[in-house]
Amino acid sequence: MLDHGRPRAARGVERFASRSTVGLLALLIGSLGFLLLMVLVRTAWAPLYRADQRVADTLNAWVAGKDLLLAALRGLTDFGGHTILMRVLVLATAYLLIRRQVRLAAYVVVTALGALILDPTLKLLVGRLRPVVDMPVAFAPGMSFPSGHALGSFVSYGVLVLVFMPAVPRRWRTPFVSVAVLLVAVVGFTRIALGVHHISDVLAGWLLGAAWLAITAGAFRQWHGDGRAGIGDAGAGLAPEARDELRPAPAEDRVLARPWRVAAELAVAWVMVLGLVYGAGLLVTDVLSGFALVASDEAAVRWFVEQRRPVLDPLATVGSRIGNTHSILTATLAAVVLIVAWRRRLRPIVFLAAVMLGEVTLFLVTSSVVNRPRPAVPALGPEIPPTASFPSGHVAAPLCLYGALAVLTWQWSGGWLRWVTATAAAVIPLCVALARLYWGVHHPLDLAGSLLLAAGWVTACWYAVRPGHQPGARQKEE
Known part of the structure; x- marks a missing residue:
């Protein structure tokens, strides 16, 4: 009630600041952190290379020869591969188009394509080789920095969270986000444990993914007619007004009576x-x-x-x-x-x-x-x-x-x-x-x-x- 006596412009500035904080932090931390890691890798900074090699050697000694563990790691790492991610995003896009959420569908496509372009481009620009370990247990083509699996999983599962958050009941939002975070973390760990990426490659993929999500979310809000910058109110998702259209079955309170x-x-x-x-x-x-x-x-x-x-x-x-x-x-x-x-x-x-x-x-x-x-x-x-x-x-x-x-x-x-x-x-x-x-x-x-x-x-x-x-x-x- 006290806000009624304050100028409308001041209240607008506060709303803008509170809702843009998450996006601004993601953009700053992601972009600056990624640029710092890229410079350190390009200049072959010795402490970073020693830490990367130490982690790679330790995990390689731990997983080598353990067939069941390796099978689990290879299965889990596929959740960050192009095959699964593309299928998930295609299905999400089809769902949004059927529900006539064309702008959200375009956001999913553009954000996914951007990550798909950034990954090979930066790999060629940096030119870092894959880790060399005593007992190789997996093989991956191409360069190492940044990790495409880490970048792709962060962007893809992050897109799903931002787009479909309004359809998730409030009591389930924390588990929903937690599952996405866990998937991203597991995918990143498998890339290091399998010896196909350094830990700095995975961190760079996550940081770049955060920055790219912040940029595309900010662009979507401007295109959507919303003056707020960045990801905004992350708990409400990108388009809270589309909640009823995003919900799977808004008119079906009880699926089965008995x-x-x-x-x-x-x-x-x-x-x-x-x-x-x-x-x-x-x-x-x-x-x-x-x-x-x-x-x-x-x-x-x-x-x-x-x-x-x-x-x-x-x-x-x-x-x-x-x-x-x-x-x-x-x-x-x-x-x-x-x-x-x-x-x-x-x-x-x-x-x-x-x-x-x-x-x-x-x-x-x-x-x-x-x-x-x-x-x-x-x-x-x-x-x-x-x-x-x-x-x-x-x-x-x-x-x-x-x-x-x-x-x-x-x-x-x-x-x-x-x-x-x-x-x-x-x-x-x-x-x-x-x-x-x-x-x-x-x-x-x-x-x-x-x-x-x-x-x-x-x-x-x-x-x-x-x-x-x-x-x-x-x-x-x-």
């Missing part, structure tokens, strides 16, 4: 489908083992192997990769983002998550207990999973994923989109199935087992979750 009932129904259905597929597997491996059906199953695999041609091998490789774990995870994540952006509901995501989680567990259990050997033919390549032959996980996964998407789209939409998804649900698993037969790693009856698993489980999930239920609709859920 979650425990749904969980119980899914558990019962999982056991029933397991028994169905397991029984089919026992018929193939035991009851019918001496019959003509199983003999023709083996003959069909041999026929596919005889059709191998150099021109067909790459097509079979592509078909097989469509059904591998990496491709299915990527497609599932893309589907989740697009469904939330388009339908503004979380209930279909629960349905999709139940379908894919159930598919993985059903496949692993049934393949282990049935334990049918792979076909006795030479496989096309070395990429053969350690699991058994019945059912095919490569075929079951796309059957479940694209089948679930087809039934969702069939309810939501009409016309061409309905038929496109239905066609994809049939054609994509068929291509994967033919590729697995061509590779010589599955029998036709293994693929039939996958179809049985997918049809039973998707149907059960649809009945239990009822993803078509509308919030607020007078529709019984008992």
Whole structure:
């Protein structure tokens, strides 16, 4: 109340100062810190080089020869690589465009492209070589300063925090930011531990990322018609006024009215489908083992192997990769983002998550207990999973994923989109199935087992979750 007696200009100056402090500090610390490190590296300042080498030698001695730790480090470092970061940012951009947040989408694209340009340019300008250690455990091409993984992760996860912060409830904002900070820190540590970057390379990447985020955030606010400079009120994100549009499901207060009932129904259905597929597997491996059906199953695999041609091998490789774990995870994540952006509901995501989680567990259990050997033919390549032959996980996964998407789209939409998804649900698993037969790693009856698993489980999930239920609709859920 006392502020009413103060000049409007004075209150405006205070608001500007309070909201621009974070951005100004990020810009000053980031830019000056990066320039200082770059000068020290370019002039080969001995204390810095000795400290870098000491850290590199210590971590190299700690991780060398520890296969499990190295596997974990290599997996975690990918969260700062171009592949994962580009996919995450592309999905974020698609989400924003569907929600008609064109300015925020442009901010994501421009900020990401800027980091992508700065990294190789500065590497060539500085020209620092990668660390030299006694027992190399990883290799990375190009120069060392600054760390592209550190810069890319800082900018990418920082962009996600700034853009989507308004959609996060206040009680979850600290965990949201903490996860982003932890990811950036872990990525930076893995680059040093794997011996592909000095600690000063990683620090430089973080400092440059902070400066670049401050610059682009300030530019966005000016373009957005907001006179405040810098990142501003970091707790409110870049565009607090877009909160309702950024929220995944603003009209869906309760995703499931009776979650425990749904969980119980899914558990019962999982056991029933397991028994169905397991029984089919026992018929193939035991009851019918001496019959003509199983003999023709083996003959069909041999026929596919005889059709191998150099021109067909790459097509079979592509078909097989469509059904591998990496491709299915990527497609599932893309589907989740697009469904939330388009339908503004979380209930279909629960349905999709139940379908894919159930598919993985059903496949692993049934393949282990049935334990049918792979076909006795030479496989096309070395990429053969350690699991058994019945059912095919490569075929079951796309059957479940694209089948679930087809039934969702069939309810939501009409016309061409309905038929496109239905066609994809049939054609994509068929291509994967033919590729697995061509590779010589599955029998036709293994693929039939996958179809049985997918049809039973998707149907059960649809009945239990009822993803078509509308919030607020007078529709019984008992």
